[in-house]
Amino acid sequence: xxxxxxxxxxxxxxxxxxxxxxxxxxxxxxxxxxxxxxxxxxxxxxxxxxxxxxxxxxxxxxxxxxxxxxxxxxxxxxxxxxxxxxxxxxxxxxxxxxxxxxxxxxxxxxxxx
Amino acid sequence: xxxxxxxxxxxxxxxxxxxxxxxxxxxxxxxxxxxxxxxxxxxxxxxxxxxxxxxxxxxxxxxxxxxxxxxxxxxxxxxxxxxxxxxxxxxxxxxxxxxxxxxxxxxxx
Numbered sequence: 001x002x003x004x005x006x007x008x009x010x011x012x013x014x015x016x017x018x019x020x021x022x023x024x025x026x027x028x029x030x031x032x033x034x035x036x037x038x039x040x041x042x043x044x045x046x047x048x049x050x051x052x053x054x055x056x057x058x059x060x061x062x063x064x065x066x067x068x069x070x071x072x073x074x075x076x077x078x079x080x081x082x083x084x085x086x087x088x089x090x091x092x093x094x095x096x097x098x099x100x101x102x103x104x105x106x107x108x109x110x111x112x113x
Numbered sequence: 114x115x116x117x118x119x120x121x122x123x124x125x126x127x128x129x130x131x132x133x134x135x136x137x138x139x140x141x142x143x144x145x146x147x148x149x150x151x152x153x154x155x156x157x158x159x160x161x162x163x164x165x166x167x168x169x170x171x172x173x174x175x176x177x178x179x180x181x182x183x184x185x186x187x188x189x190x191x192x193x194x195x196x197x198x199x200x201x202x203x204x205x206x207x208x209x210x211x212x213x214x215x216x217x218x219x220x221x222x
Contacts, residue, residue: 033210040122042202043157043212058209090156098144098206101159
């Protein structure tokens with residue numbers, strides 16, 4: 001099992017550009033999450049999904065969109081990149097919602113200039 | 114407490130010292146408390162998931178306790194080693210998943 005994979009590893013965007021961060025898991029997990037790492041703030045939840053076709057906003061959803069067409073994939077879309085979206089983005093998955101550990105991907109480092 | 118809070122923010126100890134830090138979380142509608150270890154430039158890795166009041170879990174030199182009635186958990190590291198240097202995150206799932214800001218531990222040889 002590859003676990004949770006994310007692409008790309010690193011990307012530089014210009015202000016106003018758009019991009020999609022890819023996340024795939026091969027553990028047949030129902031729940032998937034997108035976080036951003038803010039310095040000194042730990043992890044902030046952007047969006048999450050409880051299964052294919054179902055997504056919900058987390059703590060910091062503005063400026064992002066997600067979709068969940070399959071169990072395996074949970075892409076995160078930035079439509080109009082802003083400098084405030086410079087961060088490291090982590091995707092995670094888990095089988096159940098609360099009482100099982102989350103498995104994290106390796107992260108995508110995004111720089112918006 | 115509305116959010117998940119961790120203290121201290123950072124900690125510097127000498128090799129061989131034992132140390133502990135705190136995670137405070139909303140005690141109402143409690144489901145579980147997660148602890149993760151996060152090394153620089155890597156992904157968070159799970160340490161413990163705790164669900165029962167009074168629960169105590171152990172993994173090698175690291176252990177954790179849980180008090181769901183008062184809304185806190187302690188993480189203990191016995192005989193700290195330089196390889197224990199990392200940020201330790203706790204998280205409490207409710208409607209979504211809320212992480213604390215972490216405690217950054219540095220163990221000096």
